[in-house]
Amino acid sequence: MSSALSTSPTMSRSLVARLDREWRVLTTRPAVLARAATWHLGVPFTSLDDIVGATGYWARRDDRVAAGQSVADGDAVLAALLVAARGDDLAARVVLQRLLPGIVAVARRWARRTGGERAALDELVAAAWTVVRTFPVERRTRHVASNLLRDTEYHAFVRSTRRLTVLEPTPTHLLDLPVDTSASMDPADELAELLAAARTLTVRDRALVELLVAGTPMAELAQAMEVSVRTVANHRDAVVHRLRQAARELSAA
Structure with a gap:
């Protein structure tokens, strides 16, 4: 199973392409795999691609069917990765690779509102890194990948928009009200x-x-x-x- 992503022409030299090149270097490196073995994921693997597959993502439908893996199995592996990711950048990088196909899709949806796909992607990847390191998987144990994507989109685009509302001027009619001196x-x-x-x-x-x-x-x-x-x-x-x-x-x- 390969985690390589197909990108649009505008993304061909973007962050996705750089991340994909980085992934190909990491995925079978012995030192990397030895480090991954310390996460105790409970699944066999000979590459980081195998770990991504164990979280429930397969590039081809036939591979997913052949694996015979349930959604719950994938959530369990992803949960273990998220726990490791709190203190291990490599584990966080594996989760990010799992999310990249979804992140690319979200970036395309937001492209017109954020100055293009590249700008949207940069925001999403930065947000995803924070979300992955802080996700409360002990409380949110089901549909983990989709929840990570939802949180990433929220942190990248929705939360910042909501924060801006505090900068709006005070409505004129409120200026006529007496000041509360009880504070x-x-x-x-x-x-x-x-x-x-x-x-x-x-x-x-x-x-x-x-x-x-x-x-x-x-x-x-x-x-x-x-x-x-x-x-x-x-x-x-x-x-x-x-x-x-x-x-x-x-x-x-």
Whole structure:
């Protein structure tokens, strides 16, 4: 079974093609397979392609039928991979390979709204990496692959759109209402304390936050910073974690 993906002409030299080349190098490398053996997946394999197949994905329908594998079997293997992926980039990479056909399909659906298939794909792959590393598989044990794809689409495109609603101006009629003075802290003071608590952010961190709030696509950020989309995503997650921690400390004070 091969995990090679067919790509459209606009994607022929894109991230998908690079990931596919990387996969072909990894899939039968002895050191890689020895590392995969430590995940205790409960299935035999001689390549990473075999592991992807064991999660329920087969490039050809005949291969799937021949394997005689149930959806529950695939979910169990994928769940074990996700647990390993929390601390192992290689396991996360295997899950990403499992999701790539679906990610490509989602990218094509969003292409017109995101500046093309490549831009959509970059956003989705960055989001998928975060979703894979944090997916609560203990609570969501069924239809794991489809849930991963759904979460990836949400994190890449839907959540960011919803966040922008907090930037809308206050409706005019609300400006005539009396101010509620019962709050324990003035909102401006609370914001000032939060910003003070977040002073550990570097200049680069603050610049990243400003660009993300402005809705700058992940691919543009990566190009401007001359790093990979994955690096930007990891940097974003670290900054968000620190801001959330500052907010929690402030609320507990």
